[in-house]
Amino acid sequence: MDAISTSALLIFLLVLILFSAYFSGSETAMMTLNRYRLRHLASNGHKGAIRALKLLERPDRLIGLILIGNNLVNILAASIATIIGMRLWGDLGVAIASGVLTLVVLVFGEVTPKTIAALNPERIAFPSSYLLIALSKIFAYVVTSVNFITTGILRLVGIKSISSSDALSKEELRTVVHEAGALIPQRHQEMLLSILDLEKVTVEDIMVPRSDIYAINVNDDFKFINRQVIQSPHTRVLVYRDTIDDAVGFIHLRDALRLQSKEQFSKSSLLRAVKELYFIPEGTPLNVQLANFQHNKERIGLVVDEYGDIQGLVTLEDILEEIVGDFTTSMLATPSEDINVQQDGSYLVNASITIRDLNKEMKWDFPTDGPKTLNGLILEYLEDIPSENTSLRLAGYPLEVIEVADNMVKTVRIIPQHYQSPH
Structure with a gap:
C-alpha cells in the first residue's frame, strides 16, 4: 500500500x-x-x-x-x-x-x-x-x-424451509381488489368480490323456500293446470303429486306450450314431458354448486336436507345473480318489492325475505349465521310464534309484528331511525 x-x-x-x-x-x-x-x-x-x-x-x-x-x-x-x-x-x-x-x-x-x-x-x-x-x-x-x-x-433453530411463496390468500386478494381504485371499475370490483364470497354462501341462503315454489300439482283440475302453465312466470316449473315431497320432475314451459298448440296437452302428456329431478344437498357452497351445475349440465335443482325432504329450489340464475347482481328477465319478486317505505320513515317488510337480501337491499346488519329468513330470525329470538303488534329489538333494530298467519310471521314493521348498535 x-x-x-x-x-x-x-x-x-x-x-x-x-x-x-x-x-x-x-x-x-x-x-x-x-x-x-x-x-x-x-x-x-x-x-x-x-x-x-x-x-x-x-x-x-x-x-x-x-x-x-x-x-x-x-x-x-x-x-x-x-x-x-x-x-x-x-x-x-x-x-x-x-x-x-x-x-x-x-x-x-x-x-x-x-x-x-x-x-x-x-x-x-x-x-x-x-x-x-x-x-x-x-x-x-x-x-x-x-x-x-x-x-x-x-x-x-427450527426453521426447516426458506422457500418463499407469493400466493395470495383470499383476504389479501380482497385487499388488492379494494386498492385497485380506478384501475378496476367499481362494478367489476363488486363482481370480483362476489366471486370470492361464493364459498361463504350456501344454497340455503339463496334458495326459493318450498312454500314459495311455483309448482303444478298434477292431481289438480286440468283447467287449473292449464291456467298455471299459461300464467307461469318461469321457464321451468316443478310438477308434483299432492305434496312437494312427491315431486315428479320439471316441465319446460316451451314444451308445455308446444303441446297446447298441438292440442295434445293432457295430464299424461305433461308427465311424459317432465325432465328428471336434480337434487342438491343443503349446505352446499355456491362455488361448489356452480361447478356441479356446469359438470352435470343442469340449470335448476331441488335442495334437500339430510332426511331427503325438499327444502327449496335453486337455479343457475340465482347463483349468477350473486356475482353480477339481479337480472330483470324474471317475474320473481325482488327484495325491493318485499320492502315498502312508509311516510313515517319505517319499512313494512315481507317476513319471508331472506336476511341476506334484506341486508343487501337496505345496507342493514341483521345476523346471517342463523336462520335464513326474517321470519325465522324472529321465531328463533322469541322462541315462540308471536301475536300481532308484538314489538322487539333485533340486532339493534326495533321491529313490530304486523301480520301473523299459518304459524308464520308475514309482515313486519322495521324502524331503522331508532337503530341502536348491539355492541
Missing part, C-alpha cells in the same frame, strides 16, 4: 463506495419488485424481467450473493479509509477515517441508493440483473457454501 499514492487510494475508495451503493440498491430493488407484474412482463418476453425472475427463484442465494459482495466492498473500503487516515493524520486518523467513512457509507452507500431503488425498483433491478447473474456464476461455490452453513443454523 505504501507504493500507492493517497490520491489513488481515494479514487479506489470512491469506486468501492459506488459498488456498495450498487449492492444496497440492487438488494432493495430486487426484493421490492412486484412479483405479479414481474411474471406478466416475463411472460411477454421482457428480458430484464426474465433475468430478475430467474434470480428470485432462489431468494436465499440472491441475498447471500448481494451480502457477500456488499460486505467485501465495505470491509475493503474500511481498510483503505484507515490507511488514508493514518497517512493524513497519524494515529488520530483512524478514528477520523472511521467516523467519516461510516457517515459516507450510510448516506451514499445505504440510505440514498435504497430509497431510490424502493421508489424505482424496475429501473434499478432490471439493469443490475446483468451483473448479478455474472457474479452469481463467479461466486457460485462461495454462495453455496454460505447458504449451506446458514441453512444448517436455521434448522437448528
Whole structure:
C-alpha cells in the first residue's frame, strides 16, 4: 500500500463506495419488485424481467450473493479509509477515517441508493440483473457454501424451509381488489368480490323456500293446470303429486306450450314431458354448486336436507345473480318489492325475505349465521310464534309484528331511525 499514492487510494475508495451503493440498491430493488407484474412482463418476453425472475427463484442465494459482495466492498473500503487516515493524520486518523467513512457509507452507500431503488425498483433491478447473474456464476461455490452453513443454523433453530411463496390468500386478494381504485371499475370490483364470497354462501341462503315454489300439482283440475302453465312466470316449473315431497320432475314451459298448440296437452302428456329431478344437498357452497351445475349440465335443482325432504329450489340464475347482481328477465319478486317505505320513515317488510337480501337491499346488519329468513330470525329470538303488534329489538333494530298467519310471521314493521348498535 505504501507504493500507492493517497490520491489513488481515494479514487479506489470512491469506486468501492459506488459498488456498495450498487449492492444496497440492487438488494432493495430486487426484493421490492412486484412479483405479479414481474411474471406478466416475463411472460411477454421482457428480458430484464426474465433475468430478475430467474434470480428470485432462489431468494436465499440472491441475498447471500448481494451480502457477500456488499460486505467485501465495505470491509475493503474500511481498510483503505484507515490507511488514508493514518497517512493524513497519524494515529488520530483512524478514528477520523472511521467516523467519516461510516457517515459516507450510510448516506451514499445505504440510505440514498435504497430509497431510490424502493421508489424505482424496475429501473434499478432490471439493469443490475446483468451483473448479478455474472457474479452469481463467479461466486457460485462461495454462495453455496454460505447458504449451506446458514441453512444448517436455521434448522437448528427450527426453521426447516426458506422457500418463499407469493400466493395470495383470499383476504389479501380482497385487499388488492379494494386498492385497485380506478384501475378496476367499481362494478367489476363488486363482481370480483362476489366471486370470492361464493364459498361463504350456501344454497340455503339463496334458495326459493318450498312454500314459495311455483309448482303444478298434477292431481289438480286440468283447467287449473292449464291456467298455471299459461300464467307461469318461469321457464321451468316443478310438477308434483299432492305434496312437494312427491315431486315428479320439471316441465319446460316451451314444451308445455308446444303441446297446447298441438292440442295434445293432457295430464299424461305433461308427465311424459317432465325432465328428471336434480337434487342438491343443503349446505352446499355456491362455488361448489356452480361447478356441479356446469359438470352435470343442469340449470335448476331441488335442495334437500339430510332426511331427503325438499327444502327449496335453486337455479343457475340465482347463483349468477350473486356475482353480477339481479337480472330483470324474471317475474320473481325482488327484495325491493318485499320492502315498502312508509311516510313515517319505517319499512313494512315481507317476513319471508331472506336476511341476506334484506341486508343487501337496505345496507342493514341483521345476523346471517342463523336462520335464513326474517321470519325465522324472529321465531328463533322469541322462541315462540308471536301475536300481532308484538314489538322487539333485533340486532339493534326495533321491529313490530304486523301480520301473523299459518304459524308464520308475514309482515313486519322495521324502524331503522331508532337503530341502536348491539355492541
